[in-house]
Structure formats: structure tokens, C-alpha cells
Amino acid sequence: MNIALLPGDGIGPEVIDQAVKVVKAVGKKFGHEFTFNEAVVGATAIDKTGDPYPDATHEICMKSDAVLFGAIGDPKYDNDPKAKVRPEQGLLKMRKNLGLFSNVRPTFTFNSLIHKSPLKKERIEGTDLVFLRELTSGIYFGEPRGRSEQGDKAFDTNIYTKEEISRLARMGFEFAQKRRKLLTCVDKANVLATSRLWRETVQELEPEYPDVKVEYEFVDAVAMRLIQWPKAYDVLITENLFGDILTDEASVISGSMGLMPSASLGTHVKLFEPIHGSYPQAAGKNIANPLATVLSAAMMFEYAFNLPEEAKAISDVVNLSLEKGIVTEDIAEGEKSYSTSEVGDWLA
Amino acid sequence: MNIALLPGDGIGPEVIDQAVKVVKAVGKKFGHEFTFNEAVVGATAIDKTGDPYPDATHEICMKSDAVLFGAIGDPKYDNDPKAKVRPEQGLLKMRKNLGLFSNVRPTFTFNSLIHKSPLKKERIEGTDLVFLRELTSGIYFGEPRGRSEQGDKAFDTNIYTKEEISRLARMGFEFAQKRRKLLTCVDKANVLATSRLWRETVQELEPEYPDVKVEYEFVDAVAMRLIQWPKAYDVLITENLFGDILTDEASVISGSMGLMPSASLGTHVKLFEPIHGSYPQAAGKNIANPLATVLSAAMMFEYAFNLPEEAKAISDVVNLSLEKGIVTEDIAEGEKSYSTSEVGDWLA
Numbered sequence: 180m181n182i183a184l185l186p187g188d189g190i191g192p193e194v195i196d197q198a199v200k201v202v203k204a205v206g207k208k209f210g211h212e213f214t215f216n217e218a219v220v221g222a223t224a225i226d227k228t229g230d231p232y233p234d235a236t237h238e239i240c241m242k243s244d245a246v247l248f249g250a251i252g253d254p255k256y257d258n259d260p261k262a263k264v265r266p267e268q269g270l271l272k273m274r275k276n277l278g279l280f281s282n283v284r285p286t287f288t289f290n291s292l293i294h295k296s297p298l299k300k301e302r303i304e305g306t307d308l309v310f311l312r313e314l315t316s317g318i319y320f321g322e323p324r325g326r327s328e329q330g331d332k333a334f335d336t337n338i339y340t341k342e343e344i345s346r347l348a349r350m351g352f353e354f355a356q357k358r359r360k361l362l363t364c365v366d367k368a369n370v371l372a373t374s375r376l377w378r379e380t381v382q383e384l385e386p387e388y389p390d391v392k393v394e395y396e397f398v399d400a401v402a403m404r405l406i407q408w409p410k411a412y413d414v415l416i417t418e419n420l421f422g423d424i425l426t427d428e429a430s431v432i433s434g435s436m437g438l439m440p441s442a443s444l445g446t447h448v449k450l451f452e453p454i455h456g457s458y459p460q461a462a463g464k465n466i467a468n469p470l471a472t473v474l475s476a477a478m479m480f481e482y483a484f485n486l487p488e489e490a491k492a493i494s495d496v497v498n499l500s501l502e503k504g505i506v507t508e509d510i511a512e513g514e515k516s517y518s519t520s521e522v523g524d525w526l527a
Numbered sequence: 528m529n530i531a532l533l534p535g536d537g538i539g540p541e542v543i544d545q546a547v548k549v550v551k552a553v554g555k556k557f558g559h560e561f562t563f564n565e566a567v568v569g570a571t572a573i574d575k576t577g578d579p580y581p582d583a584t585h586e587i588c589m590k591s592d593a594v595l596f597g598a599i600g601d602p603k604y605d606n607d608p609k610a611k612v613r614p615e616q617g618l619l620k621m622r623k624n625l626g627l628f629s630n631v632r633p634t635f636t637f638n639s640l641i642h643k644s645p646l647k648k649e650r651i652e653g654t655d656l657v658f659l660r661e662l663t664s665g666i667y668f669g670e671p672r673g674r675s676e677q678g679d680k681a682f683d684t685n686i687y688t689k690e691e692i693s694r695l696a697r698m699g700f701e702f703a704q705k706r707r708k709l710l711t712c713v714d715k716a717n718v719l720a721t722s723r724l725w726r727e728t729v730q731e732l733e734p735e736y737p738d739v740k741v742e743y744e745f746v747d748a749v750a751m752r753l754i755q756w757p758k759a760y761d762v763l764i765t766e767n768l769f770g771d772i773l774t775d776e777a778s779v780i781s782g783s784m785g786l787m788p789s790a791s792l793g794t795h796v797k798l799f800e801p802i803h804g805s806y807p808q809a810a811g812k813n814i815a816n817p818l819a820t821v822l823s824a825a826m827m828f829e830y831a832f833n834l835p836e837e838a839k840a841i842s843d844v845v846n847l848s849l850e851k852g853i854v855t856e857d858i859a860e861g862e863k864s865y866s867t868s869e870v871g872d873w874l875a
């Protein structure tokens with residue numbers, strides 16, 4: 180199997196390294212061969228080529244069976260509202276050009292870490308929900324966007340076609356059918372025209388999935404209920420921007436951002452990435468938590484290679500590392516902590 | 528002083544009744560006269576006049592020194608994506624026509640209720656933050672919005688002028704100067720053109736307020752940090768849609784939505800309302816929690832009448848009711864609970 184490696188910026192390269200060790204160990208144990216092809220993206224790619232998602236990177240991804248991606252972002256671009264090229268443009272171009280219309284972000288808890296959550300144990304224990312965030316349309320891509328000629332007015336366009344909504348919604352229904360059969364459509368249909376089209380489209384699909392119960396909830400209400408009672412949710416579908424906000428909010432439940440993986444699925448190759456950012460303050464220090472990336476590799480075995488046993492071997496060893504305290508300083512709590520590469524070696 | 532009363536829908540009338548009792552009691556104690564003028568808004572106004580914010584209501588508001596508003600919304604409109612007139616349109620028209628560009632939503636904890644929060648005590652004790660949500664522009668109002676001719680595509684426009692951003696930002700700086708001198712500008716400047724104008728505009732204002740420290744943070748990061756460590760924030764400014772989501776999320780901290788008041792300030796009359804919705808399931812049952820509305824009346828004394836002592840008398844008695852357990856069933860926890868009107872009578 181061909182795996183494209185896109186380490187990206189900040190801690191990206193360090194955490195990707197650990198995932199590669201684990202993938203190789205799985206290959207050895209289960210008898211699979213992997214070829215890894217590395218490519219640049221993000222600020223690193225701007226520095227090297229001027230383009231945050233170069234054609235060469237795209238070709239490597241398209242020829243692969245899966246993409247393992249680290250993180251992008253560099254603070255030197257964040258506080259410069261006038262920067263012409265941004266690392267994030269590379270991320271968006273990659274999502275669009277790879278057709279990754281569905282970002283799958285599970286939220287669950289780890290028994291050995293549940294006490295680290297800012298939320299009370301009884302509220303979160305047993306949480307098992309998954310967001311399907313639309314990833315290639317909406318206000319992230321809609322045109323027109325920009326400034327008025329005088330520069331004193333700015334605008335963005337949120338736009339969705341029925342087709343874009345229904346392919347994501349169908350995936351949501353199918354996820355729900357394999358899970359607890361509850362689908363929540365998150366929108367702001369009391370204000371937005373796009374949200375009304377979301378709601379209408381999902382309503383029209385309902386009869387095709389009679390075993391799935393569908394709930395419609397406003398994004399502001401979900402932002403509350405997600406913290407009050409996350410166990411109420413099973414599968415949630417939502418547009419790009421709401422998904423960005425809510426999935427990050429949901430990541431708080433588990434107690435550590437450093438643990439949450441994601442998969443991006445669509446029309447071409449599948450991509451796997453931790454949901455945390457490039458964490459520039461930690462870059463190069465060998466302290467970043469690699470578990471979210473390792474668990475993203477587990478999702479790769481499940482979703483891209485259809486090898487659930489291999490996926491389980493990875494999540495099992497991650498759970499073991501948490502139980503045994505073979506963890507980085509962000510979750511060690513004054514106990515002995517290990518470096519990024521030590522955790523990777525141990526897992527492998 | 529003239530107060531316009533807009534009870535609105537659902538539990539609105541019941542909770543407004545209690546606030547009126549308390550305002551009258553304050554008037555008696557401190558020697559103020561009030562005239563109350565009631566008007567319709569929301570679903571109630573549609574049923575009566577066909578218009579969710581009739582001209583007659585607008586005139587009553589404009590002639591008043593302050594507006595006390597309950598809630599709007601009726602489920603019969605929520606799941607009908609094709610409804611022509613919606614209660615929410617009345618709310619938006621009211622905000623726009625009254626020039627209420629800044630929605631002030633404080634988040635704080637009550638000692639006697641802190642154990643009810645889904646968050647751990649040590650994370651939230653002492654939280655004291657305030658959101659200034661832009662309320663009359665952005666994607667709530669931007670044009671064009673609607674459907675393509677074939678109906679298979681929908682779009683909304685997010686739009687901001689420098690002027691709209693700077694008047695809200697200036698209010699944020701001034702709030703911060705009177706508080707802990709930290710201002711957080713919440714945006715998505717790595718993706719949205721409007722957010723880049725927000726960031727640029729706030730950056731330009733910084734030198735005028737040298738005593739205020741300004742932080743810029745992406746909306747997805749705030750959605751996390753707000754739950755992880757709310758004490759990190761003092762004053763947050765944000766656009767309309769992000770404010771809608773984040774202020775509702777923040778309301779979870781206190782442990783009860785039924786407690787959180789808000790003020791809307793701008794170019795004409797000031798408006799005060801609980802942040803909870805119309806809670807139709809409870810309407811007419813005399814069980815709704817009136818405290819958020821009563822605390823909104825306290826904000827009215829502070830922001831509209833500049834009578835801080837009267838405001839404090841109200842918040843003191845609310846605290847006392849919480850300590851003594853003179854509360855509605857939503858916060859009574861198996862202890863004896865009181866009806867909406869009993870709580871109002873006790874407070875008065």
C-alpha cells in the first residue's frame with residue numbers, strides 16, 4: 180500500500196514520525212508492505228516553493244492509497260491580515276482538490292483519562308459521538324469573497340448545493356445505521372437560507388432510511404447541549420463552518436486535544452489527520468503528544484484499507500500506553516513523562 | 528421612566544410578569560415612577576397582525592427609555608423550511624430598527640449553584656467574562672441571500688463594514704478599561720475576508736487604548752478554551768454568528784441557562800432580555816425560571832437608567848433567593864420548588 184506523508188508545519192513532522200513507526204510495526208505483525216512518499220504542505224511548502232499546496236504534493240496524494248497528514252499553520256501569518264499567501268490556503272486547496280467532502284471526527288472518552296476532562300465524569304462517561312463536517316464547500320469556498328474597492332467593507336459568501344448537502348447527509352445516515360441510529364442535523368435554519376436548504380434536503384432523504392431517527396437542532400443549542408449532555412448524540416452532520424467550531428468544542432470532552440483523530444473521506448483518496456493544530460511553541464522539542472496522529476493511522480486502517488483488526492491493534496496499544504502512563508508531558512500530570520519519540524517507540 | 532414590555536412567545540409573558548413585579552418594588556423602595564407599555568412581537572405578533580414586529584411595537588419601543596423583552600419562537604415554524612413569515616424575522620427587524628448593534632452577555636457563576644455546572648468547580652469558580660456580540664450585521668442581514676431559480680442552491684452573505692466593526696470594538700475597549708483590561712477579538716481570520724477586516728480594524732484601534740491588552744483568537748480555539756479555562760477571558764468581541772454560538776456555549780458554565788441576562792445597546796433605546804429561548808414546552812405552566820429576566824431588569828437599571836444601587840438591590844435579592852432555595856424546579860434539585868409567580872412575589 181502506498182501512503183502519502185504530509186507532515187506539514189510545527190509539530191507535524193514529529194507526530195507523523197511516530198505514526199509511521201506504528202504503521203510499520205503493524206505491517207510487520209500482520210504482513211503488509213507499505214511505501215511512504217513524503218511531500219510538503221502549508222508554511223513549509225510556502226517557504227520551499229511559494230505554494231502552500233504544490234502540484235507535486237497533489238500528484239503524490241492522488242497516486243496513494245491514503246494520506247497521513249500532520250498539521251499546518253505558522254504564527255507569522257496569523258497576525259498579518261494582509262499576507263498574500265497563507266498556509267491555510269494549502270489546506271483548503273488540498274481538501275478541495277482531493278474531493279474530501281466529509282471530515283469524520285469521533286469524540287469519545289478514555290477511561291484512564293476521564294478525570295482530566297474539564298467536565299464532570301458522570302456527564303461524559305460513555306460519550307460516543309461522531310461529527311461529519313462538510314469540508315469542501317460553504318463559506319470556506321463561496322464566491323464572491325474579499326474587499327470593496329475602498330477597502331472599508333469585506334464580504335464572504337456561504338453557498339451550498341442540494342447535491343453537496345445530500346452526499347454528506349447520506350454518509351451521515353449510513354454512519355447512523357451502523358451505530359445507534361440517531362442522526363442530528365445541525366443548522367441555523369431560523370436565520371440562514373443555506374441552513375433551510377440543509378434541513379429541507381435531509382427531510383427529503385428521511386424516508387429512504389426509516390430505521391434512523393432524525394433530529395434537527397440549531398447550532399447555538401448544540402453548542403450548549405454538547406457540553407451539558409454529550410451522551411445525547413450519536414451522529415451529527417453539519418456545514419463546514421459550524422463543524423469547525425463544534426468539533427473543536429467537542430474535543431474538550433475527552434480531556435485532551437492531543438488524542439483526537441480524524442478522517443476525511445470523499446471522491447478520491449482518503450486523508451487522516453489529528454485534529455490538533457501545528458502547536459508552534461512545541462515544535463522541534465520532542466514533547467508533542469503523538470497519540471492523535473497514531474489514532475488517525477488507526478482510522479486509516481479502518482476506513483482506507485478496510486483492515487479493522489489492524490486498526491484495533493493500534494487503538495489497543497494506545498489505551499495500554501495511557502494505562503501504563505507511557506505518555507507525553509501534556510497528560511502526565513506530574514508523573515514521569517516521556518518524549519514524543521519515546522512514546523512512538525514504545526507503541527511500535 | 529417609560530418601559531416598553533415585549534413579552535413575546537412561550538414563557539416570555541410569565542417571566543416578564545415577574546420582572547415587572549421586581550421593577551415596581553424597586554420603584555417603591557427607591558422612589559421611582561414607571562410607566563409600562565406592552566406590545567407584541569414574534570409568533571404572537573404574527574398571529575395577531577401578520578407581522579412579527581409591527582410598526583406599533585416599534586413606535587412604543589422608540590418612545591421608551593428602555594425595552595424589557597421576553598423571548599420569541601414557536602416550534603410550528605421551526606420545521607417548516609418553507610414558511611414565509613417567521614417569528615425570528617421580528618427579532619432581527621427589531622434589533623436592526625432599534626440600532627441595537629451590541630449584545631452584552633456576561634457570564635459569571637453563582638456560589639450557591641456552582642455545583643450544578645457540568646464543569647468542574649475549580650475550572651469555573653470566579654469566571655467573570657462578558658461577550659460583546661455584534662447584533663445588526665454580518666450573515667444575519669447580508670444580501671444577497673436566498674435560493675437559485677431552480678431551488679437547488681442556497682446562499683447567504685456575510686458582510687461587515689469597518690464602521691460597524693469599529694463601533695463595536697470601541698465599546699469592547701471601553702468595557703475592558705473598566706474591567707480587567709483584556710480584550711479578545713474572536714474571528715476566523717485564517718479563512719474569512721470579513722474576519723481579516725475585523726482583525727485589521729481592531730489592530731488599528733489598539734494605540735488609542737494603550738492600557739488594554741488585546742488578544743486575537745480563532746473562533747474554533749475559543750470554543751475550546753471557553754470550556755477548558757473560562758477564567759482566561761475578560762471582554763470578548765465578535766461578529767454576529769460567532770457570538771450567537773459562543774454566548775450560548777458560555778451560558779453552560781453557570782450551570783443554568785435560566786439565569787443569564789443580556790443587554791442590547793446601540794444608537795437608540797436599550798433593550799434587556801434573558802438569553803434563554805421561548806421554551807414552549809413550559810409555556811403557561813407557571814414553572815419557568817424568571818431569574819434571567821429579573822437579572823436583565825437589573826442590567827436595565829445599570830445600563831439604561833444609570834442607577835447602579837437599584838441594580839445591585841436586584842442582584843442581591845436574586846442571590847438571596849438562590850441561597851434560601853426560593854427557586855423554580857429547574858434548579859431545585861429534588862428540594863422544595865416554587866412556581867414562577869411565587870419566586871417573583873418573593874423577590875418583590
Ligand SMILES: CC(C)[C@H](C(=O)O)[C@@H](O)C(=O)O
Nearest residue numbers: 251252267270423717718747
Ligand atoms: C486551519 C483552519 C483553516 C482549519 C479549518 O478551519 O478548517 C482548522 O481549524 C481545522 O479545523 O482543520
Ligand SMILES: CC(C)[C@H](C(=O)O)[C@@H](O)C(=O)O
Nearest residue numbers: 369370399599600615618771
Ligand atoms: C432566535 C435566533 C434568531 C436568535 C439569534 O440567532 O440571534 C437567538 O438564538 C439569540 O441568540 O438571540
